Amino acid sequence: MPRGVVAAGHPVTAEAGAELLRAGGNAVDAALAAMFASFVAEPLLTGLGAGGYMLLAPPGEEPVLLDFFVEAPGRGRAPGAPHAPLITVPVDFGDAVQDFHIGAAACGPYGTVAGACAAAGRYARLPLADLVAPAAAHARAGVEVNAQQAYLFEILEPICRATPAAAALYLPAGHAPRVGEVHRDPVLAEALERVAREGAAPFYTGDVAAAVCAHVAERGGLLTADDLAAYEAVPRAPVRVAYRGSTVITNPPPSAGGTLLAHALRMLDGAPSPPGVPALIAAMEAAQAQRTPEFLQRLGSTTHISAMDEDGWACAVTCTNGEGSGEVVPGTGVHLNNMMGEQDLSPYGFFTHPPGRRLPSMMAPTMALDAHGPTLALGSAGSNRIRSAILQVVVGVLDRGLDVQAAIDAPRLHIEDGVTYLEPGVDESGLEDRTLVRFQAPNLFFGGAQAVERAGDELRGGGDFRRGGGVATA
Numbered sequence: 001m002p003r004g005v006v007a008a009g010h011p012v013t014a015e016a017g018a019e020l021l022r023a024g025g026n027a028v029d030a031a032l033a034a035m036f037a038s039f040v041a042e043p044l045l046t047g048l049g050a051g052g053y054m055l056l057a058p059p060g061e062e063p064v065l066l067d068f069f070v071e072a073p074g075r076g077r078a079p080g081a082p083h084a085p086l087i088t089v090p091v092d093f094g095d096a097v098q099d100f101h102i103g104a105a106a107c108g109p110y111g112t113v114a115g116a117c118a119a120a121g122r123y124a125r126l127p128l129a130d131l132v133a134p135a136a137a138h139a140r141a142g143v144e145v146n147a148q149q150a151y152l153f154e155i156l157e158p159i160c161r162a163t164p165a166a167a168a169l170y171l172p173a174g175h176a177p178r179v180g181e182v183h184r185d186p187v188l189a190e191a192l193e194r195v196a197r198e199g200a201a202p203f204y205t206g207d208v209a210a211a212v213c214a215h216v217a218e219r220g221g222l223l224t225a226d227d228l229a230a231y232e233a234v235p236r237a238p239v240r241v242a243y244r245g246s247t248v249i250t251n252p253p254p255s256a257g258g259t260l261l262a263h264a265l266r267m268l269d270g271a272p273s274p275p276g277v278p279a280l281i282a283a284m285e286a287a288q289a290q291r292t293p294e295f296l297q298r299l300g301s302t303t304h305i306s307a308m309d310e311d312g313w314a315c316a317v318t319c320t321n322g323e324g325s326g327e328v329v330p331g332t333g334v335h336l337n338n339m340m341g342e343q344d345l346s347p348y349g350f351f352t353h354p355p356g357r358r359l360p361s362m363m364a365p366t367m368a369l370d371a372h373g374p375t376l377a378l379g380s381a382g383s384n385r386i387r388s389a390i391l392q393v394v395v396g397v398l399d400r401g402l403d404v405q406a407a408i409d410a411p412r413l414h415i416e417d418g419v420t421y422l423e424p425g426v427d428e429s430g431l432e433d434r435t436l437v438r439f440q441a442p443n444l445f446f447g448g449a450q451a452v453e454r455a456g457d458e459l460r461g462g463g464d465f466r467r468g469g470g471v472a473t474a
Helices: 011-022 029-039 113-122 128-141 147-155 164-170 185-196 207-218 227-228 257-269 277-290 387-399 406-408
Strands: 004-008 050-058 062-066 089-091 096-102 234-236 239-241 246-250 301-310 314-320 366-370 371-382 413-416 418-420 435-438 448-455 456-461 470-473
Touching: 004 011, 004 448, 004 456, 011 029, 011 128, 011 301, 011 448, 011 470, 029 096, 029 113, 029 128, 029 185, 029 301, 029 314, 050 113, 050 366, 050 371, 062 113, 096 371, 113 128, 113 185, 128 185, 185 470, 207 227, 239 257, 246 257, 257 277, 257 387, 257 413, 277 387, 277 413, 301 448, 301 456, 314 366, 314 371, 366 387, 371 435, 387 406, 387 413, 406 448, 406 456
Parallel strands: 418 435
Antiparallel strands: 004 301, 004 470, 050 062, 050 314, 062 234, 089 096, 239 246, 246 366, 301 314, 301 371, 366 371, 371 448, 413 418, 448 456
16 A cells, blocks of 8 residues: 555645655645645645635544635724725636636635644644645746646736736746746745744734735725634534445535535435436436525636545645635735635625625535545535536445546536536436537536545545646655
8 A cells, every 4th residue: 555645636736745645744744735835836726815625534533624715804894994896807718708806805814824724733743844845845946837727827817917916926928827837936935934934823913914914905905904813714523424335524514515515415325326317417406406695606716635644544625716816915925815706605796795704615625434434535626516526526436436537537517507518428318308518528617626545455546637637646
């Protein structure tokens, strides 16, 4: 058996986690090292100004979901106090143009630093300095841009150009980085090393927090010093659902995605195994029907990491920066999220969430457990497609007996508002009366699932080719 395995949204991200496993770390060390490395290898998806969730399963202990997602800002401000408008930026996806909303007013209190430090303090085996070292080295030396990251730089170039600081960081040659070019961020390297030395305090109550809040306030945003000072990573009991003799655990409320996933699995567990395409569609539609407006989200700029080790530890962490606000705070390494500008996070209108409320999310780090502990750890990027991607990988492994890479590679479908979206290879029998959208090739629209599994004495990982995923073993 290998020492452990890490699956992530970029090969550099995965290898950073495996490096910590080789150094004697556990799966949490590996996931945290990979999370830090993703800040430079996947810079438009995540970072110090992002938020997320981590599902942890320590041997002999109850699993816990650590919630460090973004909150609504505005503590200490008078109700109704004026703020800058959101800035609308059109992003061309080729077949469609979508408006995103960025700027200082889009920024909410970030959670990745608080979450990483909380997890490291409670569960990590190695010093925090060791966990940030691979990421800091990559930030200084640079990471070669691959095809998936080049595509993201291309379509999000309007956000990268939104401010001089963002353009200087992401477009140093005056254009979106191309395949083979190198992205560097030495300021991020310094910020990561400061996390190692001082923990989260500078980012929430110290000089970094002060710089962030001053930057936002000067530009008419809502984020305040009170927001950052009050921020905490919150441990929660995961949602549990029985499925095919295993126990599946996932993200609980106030997040939405895990609850919807559990609803679909509960429905499928009462039907014959393996479920056919019509049964999968029925379960997806039943879950979709459970959504209330606060469940809605269409974020796609998300990344996931899964890790397991030989000692029985498992960790799954999903993070997102939205699309980024374009507000890069000089000298801090922080590109702030644009969660307050995500329309589907604010279904009753922008700026309607009270200050301090955690925003809703479809992100759903997930595990399957047997009597001996975790057998599968996974999660996905992909907005509303997160839950359908995870559901189909779980079905592939637990119902169809596929190894985790084959389950990830299998063609996917997704149901949204009465439309069935299909990748090539999905069996269309029984779908004659449905509205179908057939993709010509596998597409990142269908998510980016990264997963690891324990099969007997073997640890295996699967990376999603749709989003440039990679697997590294130790």
